Amino acid sequence: MSDDEAATRPRLPVTTIAWTGLAWIGLAIVACALAPWALHLSATATDVANAYASPSLAHWLGTDGLGRDELARLLVGGRITLSVGAIAAAVAMLIGTAYGAIAGYYGGIADAILMRLVDVFLSVPTLFLLLFLAAMFHGSLIALMLVIGATSWLGPARLVRGEVLSLKERLFVEAARSVGASDARIIFRHVVPNAGGTIITTTTFMVATAMLSETALSFLGIGVRAPMPSWGNLLSSAQSDLFAGAWWLIVPPGLAILATVCAFNFLGDWLREGRDTGVAGT
Amino acid sequence: MTNYILRRLFFAVPTLLGVAVLAFVLIHIAPGGPVAALVGDRGTPAQIAQVTHSLGLDKPLHEQFFAWIGALAHGDLGFSYVRQSPVAALIAERLPATLLLMGFALLISIAIAIPLGVVQAARQRTRFDRIASLAVFIAWSMPTFWFGTLLIALFAVTLGWSPVGGLQTIDTTAFDWPSRLAHLVLPAATLAIVSIAGWSRYVRGSMIEQLREDYARTAVAKGLGPSTVLFKHVLRNALIPFITLLGSSLPGLFGGAVITESIFAYPGMGQLFWQAALDRDYATLLGMTVITGVLVILGNLLADLAYGIVDPRVRYE
Numbered sequence: 001m002s003d004d005e006a007a008t009r010p011r012l013p014v015t016t017i018a019w020t021g022l023a024w025i026g027l028a029i030v031a032c033a034l035a036p037w038a039l040h041l042s043a044t045a046t047d048v049a050n051a052y053a054s055p056s057l058a059h060w061l062g063t064d065g066l067g068r069d070e071l072a073r074l075l076v077g078g079r080i081t082l083s084v085g086a087i088a089a090a091v092a093m094l095i096g097t098a099y100g101a102i103a104g105y106y107g108g109i110a111d112a113i114l115m116r117l118v119d120v121f122l123s124v125p126t127l128f129l130l131l132f133l134a135a136m137f138h139g140s141l142i143a144l145m146l147v148i149g150a151t152s153w154l155g156p157a158r159l160v161r162g163e164v165l166s167l168k169e170r171l172f173v174e175a176a177r178s179v180g181a182s183d184a185r186i187i188f189r190h191v192v193p194n195a196g197g198t199i200i201t202t203t204t205f206m207v208a209t210a211m212l213s214e215t216a217l218s219f220l221g222i223g224v225r226a227p228m229p230s231w232g233n234l235l236s237s238a239q240s241d242l243f244a245g246a247w248w249l250i251v252p253p254g255l256a257i258l259a260t261v262c263a264f265n266f267l268g269d270w271l272r273e274g275r276d277t278g279v280a281g282t
Numbered sequence: 283m284t285n286y287i288l289r290r291l292f293f294a295v296p297t298l299l300g301v302a303v304l305a306f307v308l309i310h311i312a313p314g315g316p317v318a319a320l321v322g323d324r325g326t327p328a329q330i331a332q333v334t335h336s337l338g339l340d341k342p343l344h345e346q347f348f349a350w351i352g353a354l355a356h357g358d359l360g361f362s363y364v365r366q367s368p369v370a371a372l373i374a375e376r377l378p379a380t381l382l383l384m385g386f387a388l389l390i391s392i393a394i395a396i397p398l399g400v401v402q403a404a405r406q407r408t409r410f411d412r413i414a415s416l417a418v419f420i421a422w423s424m425p426t427f428w429f430g431t432l433l434i435a436l437f438a439v440t441l442g443w444s445p446v447g448g449l450q451t452i453d454t455t456a457f458d459w460p461s462r463l464a465h466l467v468l469p470a471a472t473l474a475i476v477s478i479a480g481w482s483r484y485v486r487g488s489m490i491e492q493l494r495e496d497y498a499r500t501a502v503a504k505g506l507g508p509s510t511v512l513f514k515h516v517l518r519n520a521l522i523p524f525i526t527l528l529g530s531s532l533p534g535l536f537g538g539a540v541i542t543e544s545i546f547a548y549p550g551m552g553q554l555f556w557q558a559a560l561d562r563d564y565a566t567l568l569g570m571t572v573i574t575g576v577l578v579i580l581g582n583l584l585a586d587l588a589y590g591i592v593d594p595r596v597r598y599e
Contacts, residue, residue, distance in 0.1 A: 120300030123575045123582075127537030128555065132567050135559040136312060212425055216541055219427045220556055239431055239545070242439055250435060254428035262423040269419075 018270035021263035028260055032078035041072035043229055052246050062248040065241055070234075074252055077229035081257070084145050084230070085211035091149025092210065093203050096156025097192060103157070104164030105187050115161070118154050126151055130213060134222045144223055148213045156202050163195040170194075197271075204268035208261045215257050231257045286590055294583050301575035302354060305568050306347055312564045329363060359569035364561050369569030372554060377573075379449060380543070380550035384535050386466050387473035388528075395478045396521075399485025404512055406490060414482075421479035426538060430472035430545040437468060444468050447547035469546040473538045477531055484527055488520040495519075522593050529585025532578045 036043065047067035055062045061070035103114040121129070129151045137143040167173065168191060176186050192199075211231075217223030218232025219239075226233065234253040241249050317334050341349075353360075359369040398418075402411045438446040445465050492498060493516055501511045539552030547553070551570060558566040 116296060117300065119297050120304055120575075122533065123297055123301055123578045124304065124571055125533040125537035125540075125574060125578075127540050128567075128571050128574060131540065131555065131559040132308060132564075132571065135562055135564075135567070208423065215425055216427060219425075220541070220544060220559075222559055235425075235428055235431065242431070242435055247435070250428075250431060254425065254432070257425045257428065258420070258423060261425070262420060265419065265423050 015270065017266050021266035021270075024259060024263040025267070028078060028256075028263075029082060032075050032082060036072050036075045039072075041069055041075070043068065043072040043076040044227070045069070052241070052244050054246075055248050061252050062246070064237065064246070064249055065244070070248060070252065073229040073234060074231075074256060077231050077234050077253070078256065080141070080224055080228060080230040081211055081214055081232065082260070084141070084148065084214040084224070085207045087145040088148035088152070088210035088213070089203055089206035091146060092152040092206050093156055093199065095149065096153035096202075097160050097195075097199060099153065100157035100160030100162075101164050101187050101192050101195075104161035105168055105183070105191060107165070111161075115158075118157060121154055126154075127216070130217060131220070131222060134217050138222055139225065141224065141228075144214065144217070148210050148217075152206060152209055152213065156199075156206065159198055159202055160192075160195055163198045164191055167191050167194050201268055201271040204264055204271060208264035208268070211257065211261055211264070287587060290583055290586050294579050297579050298576065301572060301579070302351055303347075304575075305572045306350060308571070309564070309568060354572065359572065360565045362558075362563055362565045362569075364558075364563040365566060369566050372566060373551065373570060373573055376549060376551045376554050379548065380536075380539050380552060382462075383466060383469055383473065383539060383542070383548065383550055386470040387477070387535065387538075390470055390474040391477040391481055394474075395481035396485055396517075398478075398482040400489055400512065400517060402482070402486045403489030403493065404508070406486075418479045418482055421475050422483075424475055424479075426472055426475060427541045427545055429475055430468070430542060433468045433472060434545070447545070449549050465546075465548070469542045469548050472545070473535065473542045476534070476538065480531075481524070481527065485520065485524065488523060489516060492516045492520045522589065525585050525589050525592065529582040532581040533574075536574050536578070 035041070045068065047063065050059075050063050050067040051065050053059055053063040053067070059069050059071065061074060064070055064073070099114065103111045130147065133147040133151065134144065137147055164187075172190060172194075173186060176190050181190070214223055214230065215232030215235065218230050219236045221236060224230040224233055231253045235250070235257075238246070238249040238253065317330055357370055359373070361367075362369050362372065365372060398414060402414050405411050434446055437444045444467060447469075448465055449462065489512075498511060498516050501515050502508075506515075536552070539550060540556050541552070542548070543550045543552035544556045551574075555567065555570050557563075558570070
């Protein structure tokens with residue numbers, strides 16, 4: 001049986017890859033937070049005489065069309081993209097957990113109506129809603145985080161609901177009810193904490209998704225506002241530099257997004273597998 | 283069977299209605315409310331007065347809703363004052379190009395994802411399976427707009443094998459198939475990358491599950507060759523749930539088309555949606571949201587029906 005179970009999983013050296021992912025995320029956070037300051041780099045200082053300089057000792061990743069240091073912009077942009085990813089994911093998880101837990105716990109008609117509403121949202125492409133709301137509230141970073149969070153809670157809501165459906169039949173819920181705990185207390189103090197494994201795993205995937213949303217919106221010119229760098233913004237401006245042959249403006253931000261999104265997905269995958277076999281992440 | 287179809291149709295109605303309500307709510311929360319939504323930020327006072335009057339915006343909200351639904355049912359998706367055109371006409375003009383792009387992307391995805399998943403399942407736990415799994419994981423995490431940019435940089439700018447973007451070469455006015463196809467390859471590949479990753483993973487898992495079934499073991503035991511078992515027995519069953527997956531991937535394809543079409547300057551629905559978002563053209567955004575919602579619901583309905591036909595175990599009562 002365990003042989004069969006092992007067969008459904010790709011035999012990647014899963015743990016090694018998950019640790020690599022975790023190390024990359026840590027490195028990215030530390031580098032983006034501290035390096036611009038430690039290396040005395042400026043993301044805004046222009047030097048038009050030095051525009052489109054290829055990578056050198058003075059500018060490790062070269063300069064852009066205005067002569068700004070690309071490494072500095074990459075690191076400062078990383079701060080924005082990583083924080084948008086983290087906060088938007090937190091917003092999505094808060095909404096999704098509460099929504100899914102209430103639907104799953106009450107069941108019946110309430111559940112049917114709430115989940116039908118999720119079906120409605122799922123019929124409209126997420127990117128459409130995202131662009132629509134981003135067009136309405138374009139401007140502040142906080143609004144961007146809220147908009148991304150508000151359009152990505154559907155998946156978490158479904159997962160948490162599924163988990164709560166089985167958890168609410170457990171004895172500890174019965175016990176809590178018998179000592180007179182209120183529904184709200186049972187849901188948020190007893191049931192939701194027991195769905196913690198699912199919630200943590202989903203959060204990890206949601207950070208990856210939210211980062212992709214931020215970069216896609218910024219790439220489309222409707223996310224993070226222009227002078228402020230973000231990984232999506234860097235790629236957006238790099239697209240018009242395509243014919244200048246400035247590969248150093250296209251490859252590093254793309255690789256940064258890909259590697260970081262991959263790292264979060266690897267981590268999530270590892271947590272999920274661990275939960276399935278009861279080894280890690282519970 | 284008729285019963286099953288009717289039940290499915292019946293269940294699609296509340297979802298359709300929900301999409302209409304969602305769009306109605308979006309109009310009312312748009313800055314400036316429905317008037318600005320229909321006229322745009324650049325409406326003249328005369329236009330604003332005219333629209334307010336003709337829409338009866340002083341009437342109660344529920345009356346406004348039914349009037350709007352009624353117009354919607356007659357195919358009236360509103361008027362874009364920003365683009366000076368009925369929204370339905372804008373969509374009709376651009377929908378075919380997007381459907382062509384999506385169809386081409388679907389073909390590419392199926393042609394790559396199914397064989398890849400099958401081979402991975404047949405050679406599970408080999409070096410090939412591991413490397414393919416890792417590649418699929420990376421493709422799954424790929425920002426599509428970056429992938430598209432790289433394709434342009436490599437195939438269009440550096441090698442010059444492909445046009446950079448557009449629908450077809452400008453100096454041909456007629457419908458020019460070779461030129462249309464040449465302009466489709468890179469955008470379709472960009473749009474397909476995520477579905478290739480997701481689907482091949484799905485096919486692999488589904489194949490492995492079916493390979494463990496008794497009928498597969500029986501087929502092997504009676505001496506059938508591996509490819510006969512794999513393709514004639516197992517693949518057929520493994521592909522049944524794939525139909526549902528096709529239906530549920532429609533919203534993602536429409537969303538992906540926004541990014542793909544804007545990178546490649548491909549004049550379809552996605553590009554229109556993007557430009558409308560940049561212009562704050564809420565009327566166009568709303569009309570397209572409603573139409574896409576309807577198309578997605580119909581697509582899921584078709585997938586459900588096809589599932590019922592292909593899998594006789596689905597009961598129709």
